[in-house]
Amino acid sequence: MTFKNSLHIASNDIVLKLIIPGPALSLTKRLRDVKVAFDELEKYMLEMIEARQSYEKVERHDLFSRLLDANDPHSGDAKLTTSELIGMVLSDTS
Structure with missing residues (x-):
C-alpha cells in the first residue's frame, strides 16, 4: 500500500481503529484495509524518522x-518514544 493510500485510509477510518478491538480488525475487507493502512503508515513513519536522524541535518x-x-538525544531533554513521536505526527494529520 502506498504512503498516500495508507494515509488516506487512516485519516478517514481512524474512528474504526479507535473503537474496534485489534482482533476484530480482520472481520471485513474494510477493517482489514484499516489495519493494513495503519501498519503500513507506521512502517513509513519509522523509515522517515530513521532517514531524518541519519542524514545531515537540513x-x-x-x-515533523x-x-x-x-x-534529539544530545539535547538532554525528556525524550519521546518512537511510538509517541509517530502518534503526535499522525494526530496532526487527522
Whole structure:
C-alpha cells in the first residue's frame, strides 16, 4: 500500500481503529484495509524518522522536523518514544 493510500485510509477510518478491538480488525475487507493502512503508515513513519536522524541535518520548518529536533538525544531533554513521536505526527494529520 502506498504512503498516500495508507494515509488516506487512516485519516478517514481512524474512528474504526479507535473503537474496534485489534482482533476484530480482520472481520471485513474494510477493517482489514484499516489495519493494513495503519501498519503500513507506521512502517513509513519509522523509515522517515530513521532517514531524518541519519542524514545531515537540513533546516526545515514543519511539525515533523520540530518533533525530531525536540527529541534529539544530545539535547538532554525528556525524550519521546518512537511510538509517541509517530502518534503526535499522525494526530496532526487527522
